[in-house]
Amino acid sequence: MRIKNLLYGIVASTVLFSTAVVAKTDVIWWEYSEEGSGLNDALVKYIQDGFNQSQEDVELEIIFKEGEYNEATRTALLAGVGPDIISSSGATYVAKYASGGFLMSLEEVAEKNGWKDKILPWAYNTGVFGGNLYSLPKNYESMLYFYNKTLFDENGWSLPTNLGEYEALAGMIQSKGMYPFAYGSSGWPMTHEHLAGNYLNTVAGPDNVYKAMIGEKEWTAPEFVEALELLKKHMMAGYWSGSLENYYAVGWDDFSAQFHNREAAMLQIGSWGFEIATALEGDEWGWAPLPILTKNGGEPNYQLSVGGTLSVNAASKNQDAAAEVLNWIVSNRETIVEFTKSRDFGAWLMPLYYEASDFGDDVDPRLRDYLVDFSERTGKGHYGYTTWTYYPPEAGTHIWKDMEVVWAGDISVKEFLGEQQELWEKARKNNELLPIAAR
Amino acid sequence: MTSWLFLAPVLFIHLLVVAVPSLSSLALCFTDWNGFGKINFVGFENFIELFDDRVFKKAVTHNLIWTGLFLTVPIALALLAAFLLTGVRRFQMFYRFVFFFPYILASIVNCLIWKYLFHPIHGLAAFFRDIGWESLATSPLTTKETSLYAVAFVDGWHFWGFLVVIYITAMYQVEESLYEAADIEGASKWQKFRYVTFPSIRPMFLFSFLIIIIWSVPAFDYVYILTSGGPAYSSEVVANFMYFEAFRNMNVGYASAVGALMFVYVFTILGFFWTLRKLGWEI
Numbered sequence: 001m002r003i004k005n006l007l008y009g010i011v012a013s014t015v016l017f018s019t020a021v022v023a024k025t026d027v028i029w030w031e032y033s034e035e036g037s038g039l040n041d042a043l044v045k046y047i048q049d050g051f052n053q054s055q056e057d058v059e060l061e062i063i064f065k066e067g068e069y070n071e072a073t074r075t076a077l078l079a080g081v082g083p084d085i086i087s088s089s090g091a092t093y094v095a096k097y098a099s100g101g102f103l104m105s106l107e108e109v110a111e112k113n114g115w116k117d118k119i120l121p122w123a124y125n126t127g128v129f130g131g132n133l134y135s136l137p138k139n140y141e142s143m144l145y146f147y148n149k150t151l152f153d154e155n156g157w158s159l160p161t162n163l164g165e166y167e168a169l170a171g172m173i174q175s176k177g178m179y180p181f182a183y184g185s186s187g188w189p190m191t192h193e194h195l196a197g198n199y200l201n202t203v204a205g206p207d208n209v210y211k212a213m214i215g216e217k218e219w220t221a222p223e224f225v226e227a228l229e230l231l232k233k234h235m236m237a238g239y240w241s242g243s244l245e246n247y248y249a250v251g252w253d254d255f256s257a258q259f260h261n262r263e264a265a266m267l268q269i270g271s272w273g274f275e276i277a278t279a280l281e282g283d284e285w286g287w288a289p290l291p292i293l294t295k296n297g298g299e300p301n302y303q304l305s306v307g308g309t310l311s312v313n314a315a316s317k318n319q320d321a322a323a324e325v326l327n328w329i330v331s332n333r334e335t336i337v338e339f340t341k342s343r344d345f346g347a348w349l350m351p352l353y354y355e356a357s358d359f360g361d362d363v364d365p366r367l368r369d370y371l372v373d374f375s376e377r378t379g380k381g382h383y384g385y386t387t388w389t390y391y392p393p394e395a396g397t398h399i400w401k402d403m404e405v406v407w408a409g410d411i412s413v414k415e416f417l418g419e420q421q422e423l424w425e426k427a428r429k430n431n432e433l434l435p436i437a438a439r
Numbered sequence: 440m441t442s443w444l445f446l447a448p449v450l451f452i453h454l455l456v457v458a459v460p461s462l463s464s465l466a467l468c469f470t471d472w473n474g475f476g477k478i479n480f481v482g483f484e485n486f487i488e489l490f491d492d493r494v495f496k497k498a499v500t501h502n503l504i505w506t507g508l509f510l511t512v513p514i515a516l517a518l519l520a521a522f523l524l525t526g527v528r529r530f531q532m533f534y535r536f537v538f539f540f541p542y543i544l545a546s547i548v549n550c551l552i553w554k555y556l557f558h559p560i561h562g563l564a565a566f567f568r569d570i571g572w573e574s575l576a577t578s579p580l581t582t583k584e585t586s587l588y589a590v591a592f593v594d595g596w597h598f599w600g601f602l603v604v605i606y607i608t609a610m611y612q613v614e615e616s617l618y619e620a621a622d623i624e625g626a627s628k629w630q631k632f633r634y635v636t637f638p639s640i641r642p643m644f645l646f647s648f649l650i651i652i653i654w655s656v657p658a659f660d661y662v663y664i665l666t667s668g669g670p671a672y673s674s675e676v677v678a679n680f681m682y683f684e685a686f687r688n689m690n691v692g693y694a695s696a697v698g699a700l701m702f703v704y705v706f707t708i709l710g711f712f713w714t715l716r717k718l719g720w721e722i
Binding site: 068070071074077078092096097099100101102186189241243244245246248249250254393394397401404405407408410 | 473474475476554557558559560577578580581582583667669670671672673683686687688689690
């Protein structure tokens with residue numbers, strides 16, 4: 001009898017144990033692979049393992065995809081499959097996925113868990129389409145100046161605050177046989193849009209850019225023509241890597257080396273450039289927001305940008321579990337700070353409401369100053385717009401791909417902006433504009 | 440009937456993975472599909488827009504130049520090299536391997552090598568600058584006047600070895616007795632090539648002509664890796680244009696219209712060669 005009971009006990013506990021194991025819900029998440037940089041391992045450590053250890057009901061697995069990640073995702077979604085959690089390059093993709101009905105609305109989850117109180121409002125709004133939240137911003141970026149402080153001190157140079165000072169500084173740097181800025185487009189021609197966005201936001205100004213984006217102003221207005229004419233003039237003067245030909249041939253490694261080897265005095269790049277600046281050896285470096293390139297200058301602004309998003313697949317069988325993962329991320333600010341700190345704040349800097357105390361004493365004060373300054377300045381309304389977060393697809397491609405045609409002298413700036421205007425009108429007509437919060 | 444039964448599995452697979460996707464892709468050229476949402480029929484709107492698209496027109500012109508370049512330079516060089524190599528007795532396999540080697544390298548490897556060589560700061564330009572030849576100290580890939588030719592040069596550099604090998608193979612099939620007769624007649628090396636070798640390898644030559652015309656239509660990888668069609672569309676080709684429309688601008692319907700035109704062009708070329716064959720040409 002005892003043996004019989006023992007056997008029953010073993011069978012019953014085995015069944016119960018198996019049920020418990022089987023009951024665990026699997027959540028699959030596809031993510032870009034950045035094997036070489038170590039980001040994959042960090043993502044597994046901080047997010048996958050962090051989430052799995054925090055509870056016992058859901059098992060998260062992050063699968064890293066090589067190559068054209070967005071294409072793999074699109075194909076899977078069209079086939080009615082794909083991962084439970086979808087990562088994308090930005091709002092352009094989210095807009096298309098949402099319009100095709102491939103994403104689950106996160107509105108209810110966001111409301112229930114108070115995401116609006118945790119995520120910076122401008123970044124939150126980049127995921128709202130037709131009144132529904134479809135994506136979480138994964139990382140926020142802005143365009144900055146990095147400069148070789150030692151070099152500046154040695155030569156008595158100071159950071160420019162208006163157009164006159166900017167051009168004078170560039171001239172002084174060039175007279176020393178250096179490039180004013182290290183930069184180039186080889187391997188990533190979208191760098192053209194970084195420059196175009198910088199000039200639109202610092203010459204024409206974010207108010208005008210905003211008006212053009214919402215259709216209250218034409219892109220052919222004199223302010224925009226002036227901005228891109230100035231960019232062309234500076235490009236032809238060799239501000240970036242010495243000449244247009246060099247700029248086209250120089251890639252990430254080259255321009256990082258230019259900055260590190262004193263071949264260039266400054267670097268005009270996104271906040272991901274902290275990775276380059278922190279690797280500078282021997283010299284001190286500094287950073288600054290972009291100066292306003294008008295006669296009298298003005299209050300600098302930070303261009304808003306969301307680099308990467310997270311959404312839940314509408315075809316997922318585990319939507320609740322997938323949403324639980326996203327909520328865990330949004331609600332665990334400490335883990336996110338630890339994670340992004342491990343990446344020098346170049347990746348996974350989620351646009352959450354941070355406080356200075358979040359970063360600890362071991363964070364480089366220059367990085368902390370940037371993060372705090374970004375929050376304060378943008379909070380006061382001094383913000384602009386990056387093309388890759390706010391432009392509809394065709395206008396977003398045109399702004400960098402056809403900029404080369406302007407620089408080659410094949411079309412005028414006015415003609416180029418006329419084409420931009422047409423593409424914005426087409427996007428407006430086809431309801432393809434991305435969400436832009438009122439200023 | 441039995442033959443059809445034997446063919447059935449292959450036909451089925453072909454229908455499933457080639458014919459049906461190709462036909463559905465062709466059907467998309469009459470729509471405004473963005474790759475995700477609703478599909479709307481737009482008739483010939485995509486084609487009307489295409490014929491007015493300055494970039495598409497530029498890309499078509501570049502494809503024609505590309506085809507012209509590949510039908511002349513690599514063919515001429517390969518014929519010469521193959522003819523000279525057939526006279527080499529020692530280390531012949533070694534020479535064949537040397538010529539064929541760039542062809543078996545991955546395009547990304549070839550491109551990176553040449554991208555570095557053509558770099559205006561570190562590459563050959565730096566060398567020319569050092570020895571005072573300033574006019575040569577530029578990068579052909581980043582200059583709009585030369586970018587298309589520079590990309591075609593790199594692609595041709597990897598491709599011509601393939602032609603050398605197929606021409607050598609064809610030349611070895613030529614009857615030795617024909618050369619002996621030519622020797623008896625006192626024919627020069629050029630006369631032997633002109634009257635014996637070339638007529639004998641004409642089917643292979645025309646075959647290479649045909650594949651070059653067809654392969655020039657989807658030319659993509661070297662352009663994409665080396666210049667992405669730039670600077671300022673100076674090296675833009677049709678396949679790269681189509682890729683950008685489909686995957687960057689998300690105009691899948693528009694890109695399908697480009698694909699449909701490429702399809703029509705290739706079929707026209709094939710029809711032309713088929714007609715020549717019907718007329719008795721050895722192809």
